Amino acid sequence: MNDPVHAVLTFDAGVPVAVDGETVSVAEAVRELNFRAGVVKSNLGSVAVRVARMALATGSGEVDVALHEGRVVGLVARSEESLYDFAS
Template identity: 85%
Template sequence: MHAVLTFDAGVPVAVDGETMTVPEAVRELNFRAGVIRSSLGSVALRVARAALGPGSGEVDISLHEGRVVGLVCRSEESLYDFAS
């Protein structure tokens, strides 16, 4: 499962361009990963937020077998370009 998470000042505000609240984002990520009663969505958000830092930007995540297996961060505030 792949998704693009958008953060504004460190707060997740959208999944694949669709604006949603944090609880909605967690539910959406869990639903897409097929793990409705799991903490995978919240773990994915925390990992993505940690990779991006406190600023704004996007993080591409890949989830596989209940784990976050890929991250690509894009932020105009970053000193580095993490795109692969």
């Protein structure tokens, strides 16, 4: 069995702007997640971006996503504007 693949997505006003601190476009974020997960011609990257965005109430902040066996299996969201910090 493979270990889950982790990535930190940074969002600004609901738009993914970085993966693990590297500036990307939306399409590049999707491609990078697919590449890391080892999937080709899959919508896993776009699903991960969409699910991560929904985890941020304000649309801005960071989400640590975990991808495993073609699924999004974990999320940890952090935002300066959040009332809660679930990473603690």
